[in-house]
Amino acid sequence: xxxxxxxxxxxxxxxxxxxxxxxxxxxxxxxxxxxxxxxxxxxxxxxxxxxxxxxxxxxxxxxxxxxxxxxxxxxxxxxxxxxxxxxxxxxxxxxxxxxxxxxxxxxxxxxxxx
Amino acid sequence: xxxxxxxxxxxxxxxxxxxxxxxxxxxxxxxxxxxxxxxxxxxxxxxxxxxxxxxxxxxxxxxxxxxxxxxxxxxxxxxxxxxxxxxxxxxxxxxxxxxxxxxxxxxxx
Numbered sequence: 566x567x568x569x570x571x572x573x574x575x576x577x578x579x580x581x582x583x584x585x586x587x588x589x590x591x592x593x594x595x596x597x598x599x600x601x602x603x604x605x606x607x608x609x610x611x612x613x614x615x616x617x618x619x620x621x622x623x624x625x626x627x628x629x630x631x632x633x634x635x636x637x638x639x640x641x642x643x644x645x646x647x648x649x650x651x652x653x654x655x656x657x658x659x660x661x662x663x664x665x666x667x668x669x670x671x672x673x674x675x676x677x678x679x
Numbered sequence: 680x681x682x683x684x685x686x687x688x689x690x691x692x693x694x695x696x697x698x699x700x701x702x703x704x705x706x707x708x709x710x711x712x713x714x715x716x717x718x719x720x721x722x723x724x725x726x727x728x729x730x731x732x733x734x735x736x737x738x739x740x741x742x743x744x745x746x747x748x749x750x751x752x753x754x755x756x757x758x759x760x761x762x763x764x765x766x767x768x769x770x771x772x773x774x775x776x777x778x779x780x781x782x783x784x785x786x787x788x
Contacts, residue, residue: 569721598775605688607767607778608722615774623775655721667713668776670721 567591571656571671578646578678586641586674588656596659597639598623598668599631601652608655614639646678681706685768685779692758693787700753700782702768712744712751715767717781722767725753758786 572587590597595616600608610623614633628650630642639658643650653675657668686701704712711729715722726735728744728751735742739762742753755762765781 596774600778605780607683607685607780608769609778610775613775621774624777667724667727669724672720 569656569658569669569671571654571674573674574672575675576677578643578676580647580678582646582678584643584646584676586643586654586656586676587638588640588671589638590656590658590669591637592658592660592669593636594658594660594669595636597633598657598659599629599639599641600655600657601625601650602655602673603652611641611654648678650676651678652676681770681772681777683768683770683777683779685766685782687782688780689783689785691785691787694759696758696786697754697756698758698784700755700766700768700784701750702752702779703748703750704768704770704777704779705749706770706772706777708773709746710771710773713769713771713776714742714751714753715769717765717767718763725766755784758784760786760788762786 569590598613599611602608609625612631614620617636653673656671659668660666683704714725726742731746739756744751763786767781768779769776
């Protein structure tokens, strides 16, 4: 059972380059999330999608766009990468509205911007 | 502004010790509080707490929520080196979750 799959696992970009991080889940979850994790700051929500066809801003959305391609896939795009976006990015999914259903996380994408 | 605060930020103990990790929160539209363990990669789910005063246990780990004090604790008894990790507290709101900065636990042999 794959759960939440993120690609790529590692990426190095130059300032100004664009990049799309991919996320797919096979648990038939309605909701999907993108977080970034920086040292000493825990996970911060970038964008989320409560259901197919909807997306909403989280705590730190500036510099990012998302697409909920279908129920399984939720991508995160950096249009013009900046060094401040160097971070580890996690995708997660859950079934909001069902009791006792935590978010399940992918293994993360380590992104470095030079 | 909503916030989740964990303490201590880091902790070093020896095998066999008992540790208590703390999480306090101020959020609107509280739904539940969750604890995750993060080793090298993805956070893995430990507990979800929705009711005050009811302890949840899994082996040597236990957790309880105090809605009056807006806090939760995670206890680990008889610690092992495999317990070394970052422990994350998160509060679920209506549509998203707010995470604390985490507690880095190091268990020495």
